[in-house]
Amino acid sequence: MSRIISPxxxxxxxxxxxxxxIIHGKVYDLTQFLPDHPGGQKIIMKYxxxxxxxxxxPIHPPDIVDRFLAPEVCMGSIDLEKLSHVKIEETEEDKQIRLAREKMPRLEEMYNSFDFETVARSVLKSDAWxxxxxxxxDEITMRENHSAFHRIWFRPRVMVNVKDVDTSTExxxxxxxxxxxxxxxxxxxxxxxxxEVVLTKACKTRDIIQMIPTLASCSFDEIVNAAGPNQAQWLQLYVNSNRQVSEKFxxxxxxxxxxxxxxxVDAPQLGHREKDMRQKYSQEDPDEISRNSTEVVRDQGAARAISNFIDxxxxxxxxxxxxxITNMPILIKGVQTAQDAVLAAKYGCKGIVLSNHGGRQLDFAPSAIxxxxxxxxxxxxxNLDKGFEVYIDGGIRRGSxxxxxxxxxxKGVGIGRPFLYAMSSYGVEGVEKLLDLFQSEFEMVMRFMGVTKISDITADMVDIRNIKDHFVANPIDYLSQTSYERMQPRGGSKL
Structure with missing residues (x-):
């Protein structure tokens, strides 16, 4: 019988x-584990x-302690009755977020993906944002991922019967x-x-495929268990230095x-994500930093804490x-040149994802589009294009x-951040709403372009003569810019 321990x-x-x-109602002795914690000692000492x-x-799947720490580190269960009486003071940040959530626009007021990003900035904790x-x-590639789409123009066709439009595909x-x-x-x-279960539920109701991340907060089985009986899901894999771990997974x-x-394949080491790094550093004890200034390491925030295992x-x-070890179709995610796309096909992969990791790895890597x-x-x-599926991700914010x-x-596109922002702000309903917006926008563009099904969409419908011109003048994208930079939202409170 588990020992009951008081707070x-x-x-x-x-x-x-x-x-x-205390973690999830259990008490753990982390004395021996403290020096080895990938996220550093500070966060453990804080608690x-x-x-x-x-x-x-938010950082770990619920079963990680049982999987990686010896059973004897669990000292027993916390007395939940007594723990419930322990007063937790509301921090200033918690107060600001609570008030921001109370003032959020109604879901019906969300008209595009940028609206969700703007709201999310006000309701997310600083480390999450x-x-x-x-x-x-300098986040050049991250912004280029979106702005590159602005250099592609349409060649619309008219006088086509577009009453019935089918956006489905395989x-x-x-x-x-x-x-x-x-x-x-x-x-x-x-x-x-x-x-991630929020995303799974929305994908189920809207018949959308979800790619499950290796570094999810939920366990893999939690995510799969939340899916419908015929719901398609893919697995994204960071390859572990211990190949037995990857094989088992x-x-x-x-x-x-x-x-x-x-x-x-685009993460042999982490990119220099300074925003995340500064947030991690800002949580350090200033007095201890001044006393031990030669020993302080400005690590790479949440990203570093969860990814040290990557091979x-x-x-x-x-x-x-x-x-x-698997009969699943294998695709390479993170291809950034035509040469590597050809190699992936020659090595027998089923396809690729053109991706620069959302602009989070090598700055000035090209956008996928x-x-x-x-x-x-x-x-x-x-002659490698038949049966070889090419996907892209990064910067997709409109049906266009x-x-x-x-x-x-x-063959299709991957979208990440906008769904995180919709999820963070409005939960399942927010993700469903954003999917509906993409559906509506995409369907509208298909009608304007004179097509009624995916197979009708061809390369001669777009003008890409300026796609390589990185320094031509582009119209100012106010929606993107105001989401990315600080702005004054409704009510005048700072985001």
Whole structure:
């Protein structure tokens, strides 16, 4: 029988030499684990002798302690009755967020993806906003991902019967209502208590494919269990340096019905995400920093804390090994040149995702939409385009962006951040609303372009003569700019 421990007893163990914390109703002795915590010692020490569940939950899946720590570190269960009487003071940030949520616009007032981003900035905690919104270095690539779409113009056709428009398509053998999937994004619980399960539920009601991330806040099985009986899901994989861990995960994913394995290859190390880094550093104790200034390491925030396991030795030769352990179609996520797209096809992959990791890795890497046409041309020259599916992600914010990607050869597009912002602000209903907006916008563009089904969309419908001209004058995109920079929303409160 588990020992029942009072909060008063836990509070006595609050030193580096003897540290207990409460997580999900259990008391853990983390004294030996403290120096090895990937997120650093500071965050554990902050909750020494206290309940750390609120800080722990957004970053970690619920089963991670049992999977990685020895059973003997669990000292027993907390006395929940007594814990409920422990007063937790509302911080100034908590107060600001509570008031911002009370003043949120109604869901019906959300007219596009940028509206959700603007609201999310006001209702997310500072560390969550820093992690979700950060790009690498000067964030040039992150903004270019979106602005590159502005250099592509339409050639609309008229006098076509477009009364009935069908936006559905097939991706990796699964039927979907839109050529769109919710791509893998880490740490969903930073934005919503239910985390990635929120996205799963919305995908179920709107018949959309979800890519499940390796670094989800929810456990993999929690996400799969929330899906409908015929709901298509894909797995995004960060390859572990311990290949046995990756093999076990891949085999389990296949047994749970995943329809595709997307191996992320653009993260041999983390990009320099300064916004996330500054947020992590700002949480340090200023007095301790001044006393130990030569020992302070400005680590890479939430991103570094969850990704130390990723294998930097991953190479093309490893594709054969992955093909030996799974029958799932294998796609490479993070391709950024036509040469690597051709190699992926030659090594027997089912497809690729053109992606620069949302502008979070190498600044000045090209946007996916910019290189899409040349990738398709290279695959055709090598006779490798048949049955090889090309997807893109990064910067897609409108139904018109989706149309442009399909016209240039993409099978579908992945969208990440906008759904995190919709989830963080309005939960399942917010994600469903955003999907409805993309559906409506895409359908409208199809009508204006004179097409009634996906197969009618062709490359001659878009003008890409300026796609490589990075420094031409573009119209100011006020919606994007005001979401990215600080602005005055309704009521005059600062976002």
């Amino acid at each position: 008063e007893e836990v509070a006595k163990h609050n030193q580096k030499s003897d540290i207990w914390v 020494a002798g206290k309940d750390a569940t609120k800080a722990f939950e 820093a992690y979700y919104s950060s790009g690498s270095d 991706m990796l053998g699964s039927r979907t209502s839109l050529p769109l999937y919710i791509t893998a994004t880490a740490l969903g619980k930073l934005g919503h208590p239910e985390g 891949v085999r389990h994913a296949e047994s749970r019905g995943m329809k595709g394995l997307f191996i992320t 930097p030795s991953l190479c093309w030769d490893d594709i054969a090994w992955f093909k030996s 910019e290189i899409l046409a040349e990738v398709m041309d290279a695959l055709k020259r090598e 962006d989706i149309f442009k990607a399909i016209a240039l050869g993409a």
